[in-house]
Amino acid sequence: MKRSISLLAVILCIMAGICACTPKEEEEEHKTNAQKKLEETKETEEKTEEKEYQRKLDAIEPSAYGEVSGLKLEAGSYLSIIGKGSGGEFWEQVKKGAEQAVADINEELGYKGKDAVKVTYSGPAEAGDVDEQVNILDEELARYPVGLSISIADAKACGVQFDLAAENGIPIVAFDSGSDYQGLMATVSTDNKGTAGMAADRMAELIGDKGEVLVFVQDSGSMSAREREEGFTERLGEAHPEMQASGVYYMDQLEEKKKDLTEEKKLDNPEEITEEEVLDELFKKHPDVKGILATDGNAVQTVLETLERLEKKDVKVIGYDGNQEEIEALEDGRLDGLIIQNPFGMGYASVVASARAALSMGNEAYVNTDAMWVTKENLDSDEVKGWLYSR
Secondary structure (H helix, E strand, O other), X not given: XXXXXXXXXXXXXXXXXXXXXXXXXXXXXXXXXXXXXXXXXHHHHHHHHHHHHHHHHHOOEOHHHHOOOXXXXXXXXXEEEEOOOOOOHHHHHHHHHHHHHHHHHHHHHOOOXXXXXXXXXXXXXXXXXXXXXXXXXXXXXXXXXXXXXXXXXXXXXXXXXXXXXXXXXXXXXXXXXXXXXXXXXXXXXXXXHHHHHHHHHHHHHHHOOOEEEEEEXXXXXXXXXXXXXXXXXXXXXXXXXXXXXXXXXXXXHHHHHHHHHHHHOOOOOHHXXXXXXXXHHHHHOOOOEEEEEEOOHHHHHHHHHHHHHOOOOOOEEEEEOOOHHHHHHHHOOOOOEEEEOOHHHHHHHHHHHHHHHHOOOOOOOEEEOOOEEEOOOOXXXXXXXXXXXXX
């Protein structure tokens, strides 16, 4: 009898050992191969995504603005980022970059919950709306952030607000587009003049270094627009004397062109004239145009639509930015080259610059977030893939 009891005890112990798997082990055991493969794929994608965003940080110069070590902000600090717009792939990337920087700061300092450093991105509903941007700036200053970064829609605006910020100890960093205001702690942006000069050289290659070119500029008020226009036209004068920039047109002044055309056609109401008609008239003045530089995504789209409507297939077009529509135009040959910026890096570096200013660590006057020259030929290269906004 004793032997039977002992044998039973041994069997029970073995069974208990078999059943002693942890819930996690049981869960793993019952996963299908498909589930396991899906998890492995997700893990690989996360690692790839991390590697690609790191490329954007590695491109920033000085390199100190691509990482957050030493930024010992107080618990609960609030940072504000204001763009020229609230939607669109470019501004979404700026927002992601800023949020990543703050996430890295919180991880570095061990902040969680109410102690976490916070950041808010905001911008006008209609991109480039100066009045709305100024209103947003007023609202954000009233929240007393430890630092504020802004892509200045009009280089002549915001001076009063910047003075008020200085009086209240709120440092201002410009990103994407700055101004001549003397109190800016730093400007974080693409080298606009340098990249526009490069665009002039690329255009020369495309049209045989000879002929008439036009420039369509995103607006008449921002510093980034002015720098791109100047960089392109100055480079033509320096290195390409047989190329002439015979027309420079600002996208926010097309309404004024309507009035001119109304008078020419002897009409009573400018509203009788469409934007398409204005653009058609502009191109009639330049029948021999060989190339066009469009200085942002909206200008690129307007130019491509106009060329298609007028059936001008032999005009070379170079643009800025890298939204989905532009990438598709590059793939199908309607667009010949793109200068793709680094908005993720701008958002990240702007947070770093704001934090450095808040901590009185000092800043470089200019932080270069770099840019990439992209064509149909290199679009699928590993070098370019990490820079695309929407891929």
